[in-house]
Each structure stands twice: as C-alpha cells, then as structure tokens.
Amino acid sequence: MSEGVLITGDQNPLHLPAKKATDDTQWRSLDVGAEADYFLLEVGSESEAYRIIGLVRQKLLPAVYLKPLILINRGGDVSKSLQDQVDFVISSQQLEQQLPAKLLDEVESINRRIDALQEQRLKADTNIALRVVRYLYSRDREVEPVASIQNRGGYTFTGIESLFGGHDQSIWQTLDFLNSQHLVQTRFVTRTHQCASCGCAFLNFKETCPQCESEELDADDLIHHFRCGYTAELSDFRQDDRLVCPKCDQTLRHIGVDYDKPSMMYHCRSCDHRFQEPEIVTTCFDCHRTAPPENQIHRNIEAYKLSMLGVNAALYGLDSLFASILERRLQLLPLDVFERFIAVEKARIGRYKVSHSSLLLLDIKGLEEIYLTLGERTSEVYEELANLFYAMLRSSDLISSRNESMFLMLLTETSPDDAKIVEGRLSSGVGELLKASLGASPEIISQIVNVDNALDLTEYLESFLSEHHAE
Amino acid sequence: MLNDTWDFITGLSAAQLISYFWPFFLFDLTRYVVFDVLILTLYLPRRKRNKQRRAEARKLLFHEKPLVSVIVPGKNEGKHIPRLAESLTRQTYKKLEIVIVDDGSDDDTEIICRKLHRDGKIDQYVRNEVRGGKASAANTALYYSTGKYVIHLDADSELRYDSIETILLPFYMDANIAAVGGDIRVANLSQTMATRTQAIEYFKGISTGRTVSSMLGILRIIAGAYGAFRRDTLDRLGGWDVGPGLDGDITMKIRKLGLKVVHEPHAVCYTNVPTSFRKLARQRFRWDRSMVRFRARKHVDVLMPTSNFRLSNFIATVENLFYNLFLNFKWWFYVAQVIFFYGALLQHIIVVNYVLYTLANLAEFLVATVLLRKTLRKQDLLLFLYLPLMPLYTGLYLRIVRTYAYIMEFIHKASYADRWNPWKVSRVVKKDGL
Numbered sequence: 084m085s086e087g088v089l090i091t092g093d094q095n096p097l098h099l100p101a102k103k104a105t106d107d108t109q110w111r112s113l114d115v116g117a118e119a120d121y122f123l124l125e126v127g128s129e130s131e132a133y134r135i136i137g138l139v140r141q142k143l144l145p146a147v148y149l150k151p152l153i154l155i156n157r158g159g160d161v162s163k164s165l166q167d168q169v170d171f172v173i174s175s176q177q178l179e180q181q182l183p184a185k186l187l188d189e190v191e192s193i194n195r196r197i198d199a200l201q202e203q204r205l206k207a208d209t210n211i212a213l214r215v216v217r218y219l220y221s222r223d224r225e226v227e228p229v230a231s232i233q234n235r236g237g238y239t240f241t242g243i244e245s246l247f248g249g250h251d252q253s254i255w256q257t258l259d260f261l262n263s264q265h266l267v268q269t270r271f272v273t274r275t276h277q278c279a280s281c282g283c284a285f286l287n288f289k290e291t292c293p294q295c296e297s298e299e300l301d302a303d304d305l306i307h308h309f310r311c312g313y314t315a316e317l318s319d320f321r322q323d324d325r326l327v328c329p330k331c332d333q334t335l336r337h338i339g340v341d342y343d344k345p346s347m348m349y350h351c352r353s354c355d356h357r358f359q360e361p362e363i364v365t366t367c368f369d370c371h372r373t374a375p376p377e378n379q380i381h382r383n384i385e386a387y388k389l390s391m392l393g394v395n396a397a398l399y400g401l402d403s404l405f406a407s408i409l410e411r412r413l414q415l416l417p418l419d420v421f422e423r424f425i426a427v428e429k430a431r432i433g434r435y436k437v438s439h440s441s442l443l444l445l446d447i448k449g450l451e452e453i454y455l456t457l458g459e460r461t462s463e464v465y466e467e468l469a470n471l472f473y474a475m476l477r478s479s480d481l482i483s484s485r486n487e488s489m490f491l492m493l494l495t496e497t498s499p500d501d502a503k504i505v506e507g508r509l510s511s512g513v514g515e516l517l518k519a520s521l522g523a524s525p526e527i528i529s530q531i532v533n534v535d536n537a538l539d540l541t542e543y544l545e546s547f548l549s550e551h552h553a554e
Numbered sequence: 555m556l557n558d559t560w561d562f563i564t565g566l567s568a569a570q571l572i573s574y575f576w577p578f579f580l581f582d583l584t585r586y587v588v589f590d591v592l593i594l595t596l597y598l599p600r601r602k603r604n605k606q607r608r609a610e611a612r613k614l615l616f617h618e619k620p621l622v623s624v625i626v627p628g629k630n631e632g633k634h635i636p637r638l639a640e641s642l643t644r645q646t647y648k649k650l651e652i653v654i655v656d657d658g659s660d661d662d663t664e665i666i667c668r669k670l671h672r673d674g675k676i677d678q679y680v681r682n683e684v685r686g687g688k689a690s691a692a693n694t695a696l697y698y699s700t701g702k703y704v705i706h707l708d709a710d711s712e713l714r715y716d717s718i719e720t721i722l723l724p725f726y727m728d729a730n731i732a733a734v735g736g737d738i739r740v741a742n743l744s745q746t747m748a749t750r751t752q753a754i755e756y757f758k759g760i761s762t763g764r765t766v767s768s769m770l771g772i773l774r775i776i777a778g779a780y781g782a783f784r785r786d787t788l789d790r791l792g793g794w795d796v797g798p799g800l801d802g803d804i805t806m807k808i809r810k811l812g813l814k815v816v817h818e819p820h821a822v823c824y825t826n827v828p829t830s831f832r833k834l835a836r837q838r839f840r841w842d843r844s845m846v847r848f849r850a851r852k853h854v855d856v857l858m859p860t861s862n863f864r865l866s867n868f869i870a871t872v873e874n875l876f877y878n879l880f881l882n883f884k885w886w887f888y889v890a891q892v893i894f895f896y897g898a899l900l901q902h903i904i905v906v907n908y909v910l911y912t913l914a915n916l917a918e919f920l921v922a923t924v925l926l927r928k929t930l931r932k933q934d935l936l937l938f939l940y941l942p943l944m945p946l947y948t949g950l951y952l953r954i955v956r957t958y959a960y961i962m963e964f965i966h967k968a969s970y971a972d973r974w975n976p977w978k979v980s981r982v983v984k985k986d987g988l
C-alpha cells in the first residue's frame with residue numbers, strides 16, 4: 084500500500100524490490116519523489132546521511148522537503164543527533180519483513196498534514212521561516228534545544244537543523260522571528276551566556292584580582308579553632324597531612340566540632356592584594372574579547388512549538404499575518420459573519436429608508452510579497468497598517484477580509500460621498516506607509532458601493548475578482 | 555531630723571565612728587585618699603617631668619611613621635563604619651590601615667563594607683559567613699592586618715583628633731610597654747540619667763583608677779573598645795583567647811610575658827553606653843561574671859609561687875579580687891550588721907554615709923578634672939551637678955547587679971553560655987575547662 088523511495092549514498096544499494104532507487108543526478112529534478120509516502124535512507128556513513136538529509140530538507144517543494152525520512156541502520160549505533168534529524172530509524176531486518184504498523188501510522192499522519200497544504204504542497208517554497216513553520220506543523224511536535232559544542236550558540240535544534248544547510252546563526256534568527264510573530268510558543272529550558280560581540284556561547288569564566296586584574300590567584304580557606312579562638316588561613320595549620328593549630332598546638336579533628344571554616348580569602352600573586360570577592364570576567368573562546376558577565380548576552384534557551392497562528396501560517400502562508408494582526412486590533416470578522424451583517428443592514432435601511440451605509444473595498448496588491456522585502460520588520464509595518472485602519476474606522480464600522488490583501492468595510496450611516504472621504508484617506512495613508520517602508524507604492528484598488536437591496540455581496544466579490552485578479 | 559543627725563555625729567566617739575562607718579573609713583576612704591594623693595603628688599608631677607620625653611617620643615614616632623592597623627571586629631556594625639572611616643582620616647597620625655572584620659552579620663553590613671573597601675575608604679574587609687565570636691573576629695583582623703602596632707577599636711566609638719598619636723607615644727617612651735589602654739569617655743552622656751552616672755563612673759574608674767593602677771604597674775585591663783598593642787606581642791600570644799572577658803584576659807597574658815601594660819588618660823575614645831538602668835544591668839552582669847572567671851579561675855596561677863611569678867601580677871590580681879569580690883560581700887555584711895545591731899540609728903547612719911560618699915565622689919571628680927583637664931569638654935564638667943546621685947548608683951545599684959553576677963558565675967558557670975560567643979565555641983571551651 085505505501086510506497087517508499089530508496090535513497091542511497093555512495094554505497095551500493097540494497098536490492099529491495101518494489102522500491103525505486105534514486106541517486107544524486109536525479110536530485111536536480113524539482114519534484115523527485117513528491118508522490119512517494121516516505122524516503123528510505125541507506126548510507127554507509129553518518130556524514131553521508133547528513134548530506135542526503137540536507138538534500139531532502141532543502142528541496143523547494145513542501146511535498147518533498149517535508150517527506151518522512153526513514154533511516155536504515157545496517158548495524159552499529161546511530162548518533163542522537165542523526166536520530167533527531169530523521170523521523171524513524173529501522174534495522175535492515177525490519178526492512179526485509181514489513182515496516183511496523185506503528186511507523187506506518189505515523190508516516191500516514193505526517194502525510195495527512197502535508198496533504199492539508201493542498202495545492203501549496205507542490206508550489207516552491209523559498210521562505211525559510213515558512214519552511215520551518217510547515218515542518219513544525221507536519222511533525223506536530225516541539226523542537227527542543229540540544230547542547231552542542233559544534234554550534235557556536237552552544238545549542239542547536241537538531242530537529243530542524245537540516246532545513247538550514249549549516250548556517251546555525253540563521254536558526255536562531257528564524258526562531259526569534261517566528262516568536263516575535265507569535266507563530267510559535269516557547270517553553271523555557273535553560274539559560275546561557277553568550278559573547279556580546281560574536282554570539283559564541285563558549286566563554287571562559289575567570290576570577291581576577293579586583294585591583295590589578297591578574298588571573299593568577301590563590302584561594303585559601305580561613306580556619307577558626309574554637310577552643311583558642313585562633314583564626315588564620317588553612318596553610319598555616321597544615322603540618323604534614325594533619326591540621327595543627329599554631330597557637331595551641333592541638334590537632335584539629337572534626338570540622339564543625341572543634342573548628343570551622345568561616346570564609347575564604349583570595350590572594351593575588353601579582354600585586355599581593357587579599358580579597359574575598361574576586362572580579363569575574365569572561366573571555367570568548369572564539370573572538371577572544373573579555374568582558375564582565377553582566378555585559379555579555381544572557382539568553383533564554385527555549386523549546387518551540389507551533390501556535391494556532393503558526394498552524395494558520397503553515398496552511399495559508401505567512402501573508403495571513405496581516406489578517407491576524409488586524410484580527411487582534413480591529414476584530415476582523417470572518418467573511419460569512421460579515422455577510423450576515425450586510426444582510427441585516429440592508430433590511431434596516433430598506434425598512435426605514437432614512438439612512439445610507441456604504442461598503443468600502445480595498446485591495447492592496449502585492450501585500451503578500453511584503454515579507455520578502457521587509458523580513459523581520461514585516462510585523463511592525465502590519466501593526467502600523469492596522470493602526471491606520473483603526474484610526475479611520477469608527478467603532479460602529481465593521482471590517483472583514485476576502486484574502487490576505489483584500490479588505491471589506493461596512494461604514495454604517497455613511498453616504499457614498501462621505502465614504503469617498505474615508506476611502507481617499509485610507510488609500511493614501513496605506514500608500515504612503517507602504518512607500519515609506521518598501522520604497523515603492525503598491526497598487527491600491529478601492530471601490531465604494533451603496534448598501535441597498537440591490538447589493539449581493541457574493542456576486543459583487545466574484546465580479547471584482549474576475550475583473551482584477553484574472554489568473 | 556537633721557538636728558538629730560548632727561547630734562548623733564557630734565556625739566560619736568572615734569571607736570563608734572569606726573564601728574558604725576567602717577566600710578567607708580577602712581576601705582573606701584583609704585582607697586580614695588590613696589588614689590587621689592597618688593595622682594596629685596606622683597602622677598601629675600611625673601607627667602610634667604616627662605614632658606620633654608613625650609616630645610622626644612613624638613619626634614621618634616613621626617620620624618619612624620610605622621604603619622598602624624586599626625582593627626574593628628564586630629557583628630552588624632556596618633552602619634557605624636562609614637562614619638568611623640571618615641573620622642579616622644581626621645587623625646593627626648595618618649599612617650593607618652583600617653581592617654574591618656564582619657563576624658557573620660545578618661544586616662547590610664556586607665554591602666556597606668564591600669563598597670567602602672572598593673572605594674578605598676577601608677583597607678581590608680573580611681567577612682566571616684559563619685559567626686565565630688569576638689576573639690575569632692579580632693584574631694581574623696589581626697591575621698589580615700600588617701601594621702607594627704594594632705589598635706583594637708569598637709565600631710561605634712569615636713576618637714579625639716589626636717588620640718592615635720597620643721596612645722602610641724608610650725611605646726616610644728619605654729621599650730617594655732607592649733600595650734596601651736585608651737581612656738574611654740561617655741559619648742552620649744547628656745542623654746539620660748543612666749548615661750550621666752556612667753560618665754561620672756568612667757571618669758573615676760577608668761580615667762583615675764586605671765591611671766593609678768598603671769602607675770603602680772598593676773593595670774588589669776585594656777578596654778576592647780580602645781587599646782593599642784605591639785604586633786610582635788600579639789603574634790607571640792596567638793591573639794585573643796575565647797571568652798566574654800577577653801580584654802582583661804589578653805592584658806594578663808601580656809603581663810605574664812613580663813611586658814608592661816599602661817593606661818594613657820589623654821588618649822580619648824568616646825563610646826556610647828547603655829541608656830537605661832535595665833540595659834546597663836545586663837551589660838554589667840556580663841562584665842562582672844567574666845571578672846570572676848578570668849581572675850579567679852583562668853589566671854589563678856598568678857597567685858601561685860611558680861617560676862614566672864611576679865609580684866605586680868600577684869598584686870594586680872589580689873587587688874582586683876579583693877576589691878571586687880571581698881568588698882562586695884563585705885558590703886552585705888555591713889548592711890546586715892547595721893540592720894541587726896544599729897537598727898535604731900539606721901536613718902542617721904544612712905544620712906551620714908550618704909554625705910561621706912558624696913563628698914568622696916566630689917573629691918574624686920575634682921582630681922579627675924585636674925588629671926584630664928585639657929581633654930575635657932564643657933558637658934564633662936557639668937556632670938558635677940549629678941555627683942549627689944553617685945552614692946545610690948555605686949552603693950546600691952551596681953552592688954546588687956554585681957552580687958547577683960558573682961553568685962550566678964560561681965554557682966552555674968553561666969558565662970560559658972553567654973550570647974557573645976556562638977554555642978559551638980562555648981561548648982568546646984566549657985568542656986576543656988578553659
């Protein structure tokens with residue numbers, strides 16, 4: 084029933100009937116294996132495995148890069164990091180028989196989520212943030228930080244590492260971005276110090292002399308002999324392998340019974356200063372810069388999992404971001420609810436025949452591309468746009484959206500002439516804002532329709548779309 | 555009634571006078587007379603003759619300019635330290651090293667002192683996380699100080715501007731002097747009746763009493779609040795021993811080394827004293843107990859004719875035991891005697907005793923004024939108005955506290971469990987019978 088594609092490395096493939104093999108040359112094709120249920124990986128070495136996992140995870144089509152990966156273990160241990168990067172590890176024996184039902188269930192559930200992307204699954208997906216969101220969505224699990232000396236940040240996210248092709252800085256940046264957009268939820272795991280100038284987590288913490296900054300320090304315990312009150316450093320008490328009080332010649336026996344260690348003293352070998360609180364400094368193993376710990380970056384290390392907003396972004400793209408911000412700020416109504424309000428308004432106006440209401444349509448072309456230009460600043464611009472809408476609309480006005488860039492507003496008790504004023508302000512405001520942010524004005528189409536019995540919202544939108552979005 | 559008393563006095567024969575008022579005539583009067591006469595006839599003329607030598611000593615001191623460590627051990631004294639450090643910068647003698655030892659404070663002493671240390675206002679700050687008691691704290695300070703002379707100072711005391719210079723001079727006048735006691739005066743004397751009576755007591759006891767003891771070579775105690783020591787001597791002794799009376803203890807140990815201990819009445823240190831008679835009672839209870847312990851128990855050897863027997867040590871101890879222990883119990887004997895045998899004359903005897911002791915106090919106060927003249931302030935002199943209170947203070951109040959303390963110490967060895975030492979220390983000391 085389920086069909087896998089076997090990927091082999093430089094080694095000779097196992098001859099598994101009913102399974103297509105593929106090699107490097109075939110990988111150049113965009114949609115290799117897009118219709119398979121999973122990829123089977125059979126390689127001779129771990130490094131070869133990483134290379135091939137990278138190849139898969141960096142393909143452009145969601146249907147390919149999200150594909151479940153099954154590693155065939157031909158004996159020996161599989162490193163934890165490699166296990167994290169594939170979905171399953173099975174032995175060659177298991178492969179000879181039938182794949183375990185549990186595994187197939189999980190493969191199926193991953194594939195079900197990939198299928199939920201519908202036609203998007205076969206559209207090239209270049210945005211790394213979106214690729215991470217989609218990966219987290221398809222796996223439906225948290226991605227956890229893993230301590231690693233291979234990674235300058237001290238931690239890596241082995242689960243998603245292969246999506247990035249070895250640029251570990253961009254993992255952090257992408258996760259930070261997703262977090263800033265509320266696309267992921269975080270769970271605190273631990274905390275690190277990182278170099279403020281290069282981000283490296285490998286810092287040498289050192290005690291230094293507060294007077295001359297020398298690192299050459301001795302530390303000694305202070306000893307207090309109870310019976311005679313004599314108090315001096317431990318070295319003064321040391322005689323062969325015993326501790327003997329220099330004042331009363333008694334041998335010290337049990338700490339806490341006849342003596343104790345009330346404190347500790349540092350001694351600087353270079354300037355002879357004695358002190359109890361050494362200055363702590365940190366030196367970066369990478370860029371060699373030294374700074375006090377409080378001047379380095381203190382970073383929370385967190386595990387990430389997709390938020391509801393993130394699930395939405397996985398299914399419909401990051402462009403729906405604006406809608407989500409508007410939703411928060413303006414209480415953007417779902418289109419069907421909006422339609423019902425229009426119907427109520429139509430009936431009200433028809434009955435009393437004393438007032439006018441207007442429907443304002445605003446279509447901002449290319450809003451879905453704004454993320455590509457603005458990157459992490461996108462949400463700021465979205466917030467500003469939302470503020471603009473908020474400022475123009477009254478509390479009695481209602482807003483909805485047809486897609487990421489087309490907005491519908493019901494301006495109650497507003498004649499088409501008054502609506503024109505709102506329309507002018509809104510489209511020029513949006514135009515200026517986007518021009519200031521993007522450097523070029525996007526095309527903005529706006530229309531005003533009088534709300535009366537003649538208005539059929541569905542019909543109106545269909546005709547607008549066929550006119551302006553001929554595809 | 556006063557007429558009756560006058561008749562009673564004029565009718566007294568010499569024998570009656572002695573039998574009715576023997577404590578005054580046989581003990582206190584002789585002591586007052588001896589002290590006052592000695593001050594006036596021996597000490598003051600000698601000090602005048604030594605004027606030249608003092609000037610020479612001063613020259614030597616400022617020529618040598620030895621480093622002097624001011625050590626301040628204590629718990630929760632942080633609030634006093636900034637003012638203390640500041641006041642030490644105004645001393646005429648400047649080559650000082652300030653070493654603060656924090657004996658397990660649980661207030662913000664550490665924050666205050668760490669900052670002073672960083673800012674260079676104090677030279678060393680040692681914090682002992684675990685409290686070790688006064689001796690351990692003083693020994694820690696000694697260990698981390700480097701001066702040729704070590705001045706032990708209480709955190710809440712204040713020195714007269716020339717005090718350190720003055721307390722160092724005896725070291726340069728006599729090479730056998732190993733420790734010099736400073737003159738403790740009451741800083742908060744105008745605060746309450748309790749502080750005023752203590753101020754007068756300090757003039758008599760510390761200023762006059764120790765000056766005379768010092769001159770006679772029988773000085774028993776150098777106050778922990780303000781005393782200067784030669785470092786080599788302290789090192790030989792391994793510093794202070796454990797105990798509530800460690801000031802008197804170290805003085806005795808120095809004397810046993812054959813070195814001299816003197817009092818310098820012009821090296822003034824102002825200290826705050828208990829402000830109520832209740833708090834004062836608690837303080838004296840502790841002091842008096844330690845007197846018994848260190849004189850009568852630990853240093854009982856000075857009374858034995860051993861190889862390092864010294865007459866002055868013997869006298870110092872006997873004098874102390876005699877005046878404090880014997881005279882104290884003699885007083886109760888006298889009270890009993892008066893009540894049982896002279897009950898009818900009770901009021902006359904009280905009035906006469908009161909007058910006699912007031913006059914004696916006045917005489918002592920005058921002598922102290924002459925002795926301390928240039929270091930006295932106006933409020934010190936005004937204290938004479940309160941002299942009539944002194945017979946009640948010394949005759950009744952102090953005697954009751956002292957008697958109670960002695961009884962407790964003899965019966966219970968109570969001072970081992972005193973609150974100035976942590977239990978871990980008291981326990982070991984008690985077990986070892988120190």
Ligand SMILES: [Zn+2]
Pocket residue numbers: 308310311312313328329330331332333
């Ligand atoms: Zn010892």
Ligand SMILES: [Zn+2]
Pocket residue numbers: 292293294295296297351352353354355356
């Ligand atoms: Zn140093």
Ligand SMILES: [Zn+2]
Pocket residue numbers: 278279280281282283367368369370371372
């Ligand atoms: Zn660095």
